Amino acid sequence: MLLREQTALITFILPLPQHSLMTPEEKGVAAVADLMALAARTAPKGKGVDTLEIVVLAKKDVKKLAARLDKLGDELDLGFFHRDAKNIAASDGCVIIGCRGREVAGISCGGCGYATCADYTKAAKKKPGAKTPFAGPNCVLRMADLGIAVGSAVKTAQIHNVDNRIMYSGGVAALSLGLFGKSCTVAYAIPLSATGKNIFFDRPSSH
Numbered sequence: 001m002l003l004r005e006q007t008a009l010i011t012f013i014l015p016l017p018q019h020s021l022m023t024p025e026e027k028g029v030a031a032v033a034d035l036m037a038l039a040a041r042t043a044p045k046g047k048g049v050d051t052l053e054i055v056v057l058a059k060k061d062v063k064k065l066a067a068r069l070d071k072l073g074d075e076l077d078l079g080f081f082h083r084d085a086k087n088i089a090a091s092d093g094c095v096i097i098g099c100r101g102r103e104v105a106g107i108s109c110g111g112c113g114y115a116t117c118a119d120y121t122k123a124a125k126k127k128p129g130a131k132t133p134f135a136g137p138n139c140v141l142r143m144a145d146l147g148i149a150v151g152s153a154v155k156t157a158q159i160h161n162v163d164n165r166i167m168y169s170g171g172v173a174a175l176s177l178g179l180f181g182k183s184c185t186v187a188y189a190i191p192l193s194a195t196g197k198n199i200f201f202d203r204p205s206s207h
Contacts, residue, residue, distance in 0.1 A: 025194035026059060029092040032160045033192060036095045039156040040149040046141035047107075051100040052149055053180045053187075059092050062191065069173035076133070083203055084169040090199055091191035095153055096171060098180045098187030099146040101138030111140030133172040135185040143186065150188050163193045165200035 022030075037054045045051075057065060066089035073081030088094060102124050104117040114120040114137075124137055150166060157164040170189025174180065180187060193199045 026092055028160070029162055029192050029194050030058065032157055032162045033093045033095050035160070036153040036156045036190070039152040040095075040097050043145075043149040043152040045145045045148075046105050049103070049105070051103045051142050051145065053098040053100065053184050055096045055098075055174065055179050057094040057096065062088055062091050062094050065094060065170065065173055065177065065179075065189070068177050069169055072169075072173055072176060078169070081169045081173075083205075084167050085173075087165070087200060087203065088167070088170055088189070088191045091193050093192045094170065095190045095192065096174045096179065096187055097146065097149055097153060097190070098171070098174070098184040099138075099142050099149075100181075100183045101135075101142045101146075101185040102183065103142060104139045105141040107141075109140065112137055133175070138185055146186060146188070150190070153190060157190070157192060161194075163195070163198040163200055164190050166190055 033056045037056055040052060040054055041050070066085045069081055069088060070085035073079065073085065102121075104120060106117050108116040108118075112120050114123060117139075120137065120139070154164055154166060167189045170191060171187035174187050174189055175184065191200070
């Protein structure tokens with residue numbers, strides 16, 4: 001009996017490695033981020049074809065995304081990129097959802113501005129002009145799929161009380177960092193936070 005008590009005491013007083021310590025809120029955000037990725041993956045998609053690419057960044061990894069976004073703010077002369085970079089740097093994690101937007105649905109709906117999918121594909125293969133944050137043109141059905149997936153992800157965050165904000169800017173930074181394959185044309189970032197005050201609102205002006 002004495003041996004059991006001594007063993008229990010020794011086990012109790014051993015310190016945990018500092019790098020393994022996470023607050024309950026940080027653990028919760030990490031778990032919800034995975035659930036958000038699941039919600040996006042299983043969201044409805046045109047013709048049942050999945051063209052999504054999903055990346056989940058832990059708290060320790062968001063700084064690199066924020067730094068790239070801040071630099072892009074200077075390169076593109078967009079003030080709100082700097083503001084969003086500060087938000088991402090202060091986040092507990094980030095879910096980024098991208099789409100291979102040039103994979104056509106094959107129904108020639110005309111939503112992309114071309115009469116047929118064949119016309120669209122021909123135009124998409126042309127050498128692009130000036131470099132833009134997103135690569136176009138894109139299949140409108142794939143963009144709809146992306147929107148539905150993003151909506152499903154943030155719905156999941158809301159259900160679990162994790163503060164979040166959909167950011168075009170963060171998606172641009174993720175593409176610039178090469179977090180997705182070369183065929184990924186559009187992406188949106190969803191930084192996550194769990195604090196007493198929602199960090200994604202009452203933000204300073206972007207100008």
